[in-house]
Amino acid sequence: QVELVQSGTEVKKIGASVKVSCRASGYDFIDYYIHWVRQAPGQGLEWIGRIHPDSGVTQYSPRFRGRVTMSRDLSVTTAFLEMTSLRSDDTAVFFCARWGERLLPPYETSSSQFDFWGQGTLVTVSS
Amino acid sequence: NFILTQPLSVSESPGKTVNISCTRTNGSIDTKYVQWYQQRPGNSPTTVIFQDYRRPSGVPDRFSVAIDGSSNSAFLIISGLEAEDEADYYCQSFDTDTQVFGGGTKLTVL
Numbered sequence: 378q379v380e381l382v383q384s385g386t387e388v389k390k391i392g393a394s395v396k397v398s399c400r401a402s403g404y405d406f407i408d409y410y411i412h413w414v415r416q417a418p419g420q421g422l423e424w425i426g427r428i429h430p431d432s433g434v435t436q437y438s439p440r441f442r443g444r445v446t447m448s449r450d451l452s453v454t455t456a457f458l459e460m461t462s463l464r465s466d467d468t469a470v471f472f473c474a475r476w477g478e479r480l481l482p483p484y485e486t487s488s489s490q491f492d493f494w495g496q497g498t499l500v501t502v503s504s
Numbered sequence: 505n506f507i508l509t510q511p512l513s514v515s516e517s518p519g520k521t522v523n524i525s526c527t528r529t530n531g532s533i534d535t536k537y538v539q540w541y542q543q544r545p546g547n548s549p550t551t552v553i554f555q556d557y558r559r560p561s562g563v564p565d566r567f568s569v570a571i572d573g574s575s576n577s578a579f580l581i582i583s584g585l586e587a588e589d590e591a592d593y594y595c596q597s598f599d600t601d602t603q604v605f606g607g608g609t610k611l612t613v614l
Contacts, residue, residue: 412603421608422541422549422594436601439505472548489537490554491596497548 379403381411381473381495388501389463396459397498399473406454407431410476412491413447413458417469425471428456431480463502470497506530508595508606515612518585523570524609526595527577534571538578539596543608549594553580585613 384398399411413425426437428447435447446459456473477492507529516522526538537556541549551560552567556578559567566586570579582589590613595606 414605421592422543422596422605424603424605427603438602477554488554488558489598490539490551490560491541491549492551492554492560494548494550 379475379493381475381493383471383473383495383498386499386501388503391463391465391502391504393463393502394459394461395463395500396457397471397473397500399456399458399495401454401456401475404475405481406449406451408479408481410478410480411447411449411456412474412476413445413456414472414474414491415469416472416497417466420469422472425458427476429480430456460500463500465502465504468500468502470499472497505602506597506599506604508597508604510593510595510606510609512607513610513612515614516585517614518587520585521581521583522585522611524580524582524593524595524611525575525577526580526606527575528597529576531599532573533576533578533597534573536597536599538569538571540567540569540580541594541596543592543594552593582611587613589613 380402382400407430410427412427415423428435449456473495474491475493477488479487509527540553542552543549566584568581594608
């Protein structure tokens with residue numbers, strides 16, 4: 378079965394960096410984009426960006442461009458999100474999610490949706 | 505880029521029907537698929553509707569969607585409300601390289 382398992386809770390100081398991981402299993406890792414989504418306490422979902430696992434090509438939301446880097450390690454089918462220059466308002470739960478459109482055939486099982494999500498990683502930023 | 509606007513909250517009694525709107529600003533609502541996610545406190549979101557109208561297996565047919573081009577909106581319709589439907593609901597759509605979520609609607613089942 379498909380699973381996305383994220384790394385654990387992080388507590389960081391203002392100005393520090395954090396790197397969150399998302400280990401995928403149960404499917405061919407290169408077949409689907411991995412996206413990252415942020416949710417501040419009591420707030421809504423905010424798209425951060427995505428990575429093409431095969432090529433490593435990324436697209437970022439303009440809001441986060443320059444402060445986030447997405448990467449992946451094919452050998453361990455894991456995607457990473459690194460955020461730098463952390464501020465107190467970066468305190469949030471970060472989710473990885475698989476976008477269900479297949480990048481390779483067969484396309485019959487494609488679906489336009491975030492079909493699987495990680496459990497979320499809480500990142501707390503404080504002084 | 506575009507924005508998806510949802511009401512902050514809606515409430516209704518068990519057994520009734522509730523509509524949650526998702527209005528697109530910039531571009532037509534039917535340009536790209538709209539998805540709807542349910543999120544209960546402390547949990548990751550799960551899909552209740554994808555590709556405008558489709559329900560994942562396991563989602564009851566009490567969940568449906570209407571799309572209105574004149575208001576440039578999609579509406580999540582939940583009929584026969586049950587206590588377990590109480591959650592936050594998010595619409596989501598996309599453009600070429602961008603994904604956008606609505607701000608989310610808190611559904612309270614009175």
